[in-house]
Amino acid sequence: MRREDLSDLSAFLAVAEEQSFTRAAARLGTSQSALSHTLNRVEARLGVRLLTRTTRRVSPTEAGERLLQTLRPAFDDIDAGLAGLSELRDRPAGSLRIVASENAARGLLWPKLADVLPRYPDLKVEINVDAGLTDIVAERFDAGVRLGEHLAKDMIAVRIGPDLRLAVVGSPAYFDRHPRPRTPQDLAHHLCINLRLESFGGLYAWEFEKDGRELRVRVDGQFTSNDVPLILEAARGGTGLACVLEDQVMPSVANGSLVRVLEDWCAPFSGYHLYYPSRRQQTPAFALLVEALRYRE
Structure with missing residues (x-):
């Protein structure tokens, strides 16, 4: 393959992935007109x-999609091979991209990275905050963070946090007007704040477990959001009950602005894991990141 052929295919890959000549040109450091000329040349040659x-977007044709599926793993292997050359350096170097929820990014990733980054100035890390179930291969992330129960079987997973629990909470003012629920079934008589998680099929069904018995409860109320901090603000204001991760709510429980209920129905479950494709080459920079984030009891 001629050197210019490889460059042209790289240009096609950028446009197909970005679905925009503007974004692809910025990614490659070239002009839109030059990029358009390159793609015309590739199409003419093939x-x-x-x-x-x-006028609004660029998308691959059937032929383009087939070429895209061929090029992605090939260029990923090239990138991994080039990154592997950092083994010859005195210290780990390179860029890593991770996708994680806001809670995991703030509570687990950043505290570790704040310690690691100053010690390795040639290491660059990007964290993309996204609560959805991102396809890290398609979106070209090096790794992602998910709860253990949502990990794909074809991924390598490394535990980076302890077991977690859910917590159902309401404000003192709310419980002045309503009795405290004693079982999950009692939630049918309460105003509850729904959490919308599109990647999980819409509204989150509250999950409970006690003595081996599992329940999933669909709740109802006046307010719904996909933002946990806003849900907690609404709960503190007396809008209704909320169900969130325990670590997100304990400060409010400790200061008395929220009251916890149904605690005996909230069993521990597998916490956050860093996950990545099994075929991914372990560069020194990535291995450093994995070890820095690995959970140690």
Whole structure:
């Protein structure tokens, strides 16, 4: 393969992944016109149309999608091989991208990274905060963070945090007006604040377990949000009961602004794990990150 062919294919990959000539040009450090000329040249040489262009977006054709699926793993292998050359350096270097929920990013990732980054100035880490179940391969992340129960079986998982529990809470003012629930079934008679998680199929069903008995309860109320801090603010204001991770609410429980109920129905479950594809090459920079984040009891 000629050197210019590799460059042209890299240009196609950038446009197909970004679905935008503007973003792809910025990613490659070139102009939109030069990039458009390159893609026209590639299509002419291959004799097929690779991209469908509209005024709003660019998307791969069937031929383009087939080429994209071929190029992604090939370029990933090249990137991994180049990153592996850092083994010859005196200290780990390179860029790593991780996707995680806000709670995991703030509570687990950043405290460790704040210690690691000053000691390794050639290491760069990007954290993308996203509560959804991101496809880290398709989105070109090096790793992601999920709860243990949501890990894909074809991924390598490293535990980075302790077991977690859910907590159901309400404000003292709310419980002045309503009796405290004693079982999950009692929630049918309470105003509850729903958490919307699109990646889990819409509204989150509150999960409970006691003595081996598991329950999933669909709750109802006046307020719904996909933002946990806003849900907790609403709960503190007396809007209704909330169900969130224990570590997110304990400060409010400790200062008395929220009261915890149904604690005996909230059993521990597997906490956060760092996960990545089994075929991923372990560069020194990535190995350093894994060991820095690994949970040690």
